[in-house]
Amino acid sequence: MGLGIEHLVELRTWRAFDVDEHGRVLAGWDETGSTQLVELSPEGEVTPLTALPGACRGRYLPGERVVVVQHDDGGNERGQLSLLRLDPAPPLPAGLADLEPLVRDPRHVHRLLDVLPGRVAYATNRRNGTDFDVLIRNLFSGEEEPVYDRGGYVDEVAIAPDSHYLAVTVPGAPALSDRLLLVDTIPEIEDEQVLPVTEADEHARHDHLFWLPGDRGLVVTTDRGRDLLGVARYELADESWSWLVTSDQHELTGWLSPDGRLLLVETNDDGVARLSLHDADTGAKRHDVRLPGAGWVSFPLPEPIWSPDSRYVALTYSSPVTPGDVLLLDAHTGQVRTLTDSAAQLGGEPLVEPTAHRVPTPDGESVPCAVYAPVGTGDGALAGSAVVLVHGGPEGQSVRVFNPVIQGLVARGHTVVVPNVRGSVGYGKRWYSADDVRKRLDSVADLAAVHDWLPSIGVDPARAALWGGSYGGYMVLAGLAFQPERWAAGVDIVGISSLVTFLRNTADYRRAHREREYGSLQHDHDFLVDASPITHVDRMRAPLFVIHGANDPRVPLSEAEQITSALRDKGVECELRVYADEGHGLAKRANRLDAYPRALDFLARYLSTRP
Structure with missing residues (x-):
């Protein structure tokens, strides 16, 4: 009869949340029954980091041995933010009392958006319970700066390296449409703080926002003006759009490396994804990313994430016959290393491919x-x-x-x-x-x-x-x-x-x-x-x-x-x-x-x- 449902539910899975410049991966592992944070060395050694009552996720703070942890209470989705300092290493895994409170108010939602050196960006609905504001918290002074409070359900936020501009998406008027906005954090005129890039009634998606070097523009995954998603560039100087990578058969999604040189592209082929690395200036493909099995990757959730130095990409890999693993892509060599082996739990029992x-x-x-x-x-x-x-x-x-x-x-x-x-x-x-x-x-x-x-x-x-x-x-x-x-x-x-x-x-x-x-x-x-x-x-x-x-x-x-x-x-x-x-x-x-x-x-x- 094959594996029963109890055995299948018992299978442990892995997911990648972040990766640092040394190739260490901040991962999720559900060994304890819910997804907890662990750290994987480049050789696959496991260090448990959290033992919280429920599932959590996190990001490394750039340049420090600190993890920003997002957690809630019993699945209520009112996320709270805490810090876990790893240098010196505390007794691990850490319970809730072992975490350093960062943003705590159980009445409201706090959603981690981005991490920068010494700063954390998050969205919260605490102002009125409905609209989401974007704040940047300085971890040295403890001060918070509201950088967007114009209302709406903020989806994605990308902060320019000098923090002068934020790119923000909020819902557009048509279903599943996003409006792309630029937020000037130091405007000369307050009324010009929010600069619309797209109109509210435009039927298009705009997501996966990444700043180009020099803050000169953005790389955006979008279907504006076409049926299928592609990867485009938006230049601030002349407010122009140009396509980097598109396909007439499949939807594409792109992730720009922090140094702006490489673009990781995912091709959605009827629910199966393929990955390739492209030149970020021209969009030209450099090479396909070779993955386990037949070279296919099923949609990584969480999404691929680059290390701050643009060398590594942490990937979450799953297929119908692979419960869930963490892969480490070396963008310099194109080689992929498998850090975990979830399929070993199957004991040779075959699963069904569709x-x-x-x-x-x-x-x-x-x-x-x-x-x-x-x-x-x-x-x-x-x-x-x-x-x-x-x-x-x-x-x-x-x-x-x-x-x-x-x-x-x-x-x-x-x-x-x-x-x-x-x-x-x-x-x-x-x-x-x-x-x-x-x-x-x-x-x-x-x-x-x-x-x-x-x-x-x-x-x-x-x-x-x-x-x-x-x-x-x-x-x-x-x-x-x-x-x-x-x-x-x-x-x-x-x-x-x-x-x-x-x-x-x-x-x-x-x-x-x-x-x-x-x-x-x-x-x-x-x-x-x-x-x-x-x-x-x-x-x-x-x-x-x-x-x-x-x-x-x-x-x-x-x-x-x-x-x-x-x-x-x-x-x-x-x-x-x-x-x-x-x-x-x-x-x-x-x-x-x-x-x-x-x-x-x-x-x-x-x-x-x-x-």
Whole structure:
């Protein structure tokens, strides 16, 4: 039957957060059950750094043996910032009491943006609970300087080396659009502090911001004026744009080295990424980055990060058969060193690689899908069944990384189909905009097209279920509500049951940001009601398994409670599992070990041919 879900959830994974000029990597490792900070030497030696109650992340302070740690309480996403000083080395791993408080106010969100010598830049909503301001804290004097307080949900910030300018992105008017602003920290005229580079109504993304040497401009990943993301240069002197690297087939993302000489480029090929190094002045490719396996890397999360001296790049590597490793790229030689070996935990047991497909829809579109087909033994009573797993977002993409749920479902005997329905990123602006606001139910209709296509891959359409988290949870509930004749069961993780109550009750700082995508309570209320699964609960008949975190600030627990209550009132089986120390998803292994086996057993009861 292969590896069971318990064994798969138990697999330890690694991720890279930062790298210094000596090739030491600040990494995340979930050995203790949640992601904690460790330090990896260039030879792969491990030094545990933190032992906090929940997951954390961090960055090195340039030029010092100091780590800036971001942590929250039980997944509530109200990040707090602390310092961990490594010289002299303290007793490790450090608990919360061992950290030096830097920015602490548990009532508000503090999000680490960037680190500079002696300074830390972060965003916080403490001024009014909604808008995010950008502050730079001087670690020597303790003083804080507000450098952007014009409102909105600040996404990315890049600080020029001399700190004269900041590049900031805030949401634009169209869904998934970013407005690029320049902030002059020492303006001659106060009204000219914020200089717009792009307009609010421009339908384009602008992210991955990097300053060119001499602060003369920026390198930006953008799809302005085109369908697919590419890497562009913006010159401050004449306010001009030029393309560095583009593709007519794939979306590209770029990371500029600190010295401005090299550009690491990621090519998104249907959810699999390839990396290459380019000349940052001309965009010309120098060479491809050779990676483990067949030379492919599945989307690194966290993203690649350069060392301050531009020599090293720390990478997080995962594939369907590799749980998660840290790689160290030497940009001078082009060589990649694998610092960890997560696949060794598999003990030679094979995992399943997917095959790529395109599912036609009645309106002439084509939905990209990855299919994981069972091999070997497994439960014969589940042969021919399918689980359709939908990603969150909505502006997400299912990519070819290790997923214990997928591999656990396949090991049981299910065929797992992973679509990138309309609204997904990775396939261009037209596709990610195809579900905006009143086109929401077009993405739900893609689930029906996937269901009707299942017989072509040998699946019994009468034994097909839905599984999804966050927006994917909404899609599960919407599929069961709008297509009740198609689906035999569902698993909803932190999903939205009512778009209206979700928007009313989500964190204040997220509401306006999310209304661009879903529609506004003021102008689209009737549509939001009609597109909500709970409005059509009388049509729902498939059994449902619901998982939610009690501290979820994005999709409040009330979304799970109200759909569960409504289904139980009409006699539909609905099991709800609530985890008191979780937020938007399950970050702790102990909770995943409790929830996922129960969910898989639940599906097996309804997808099995056994009476």
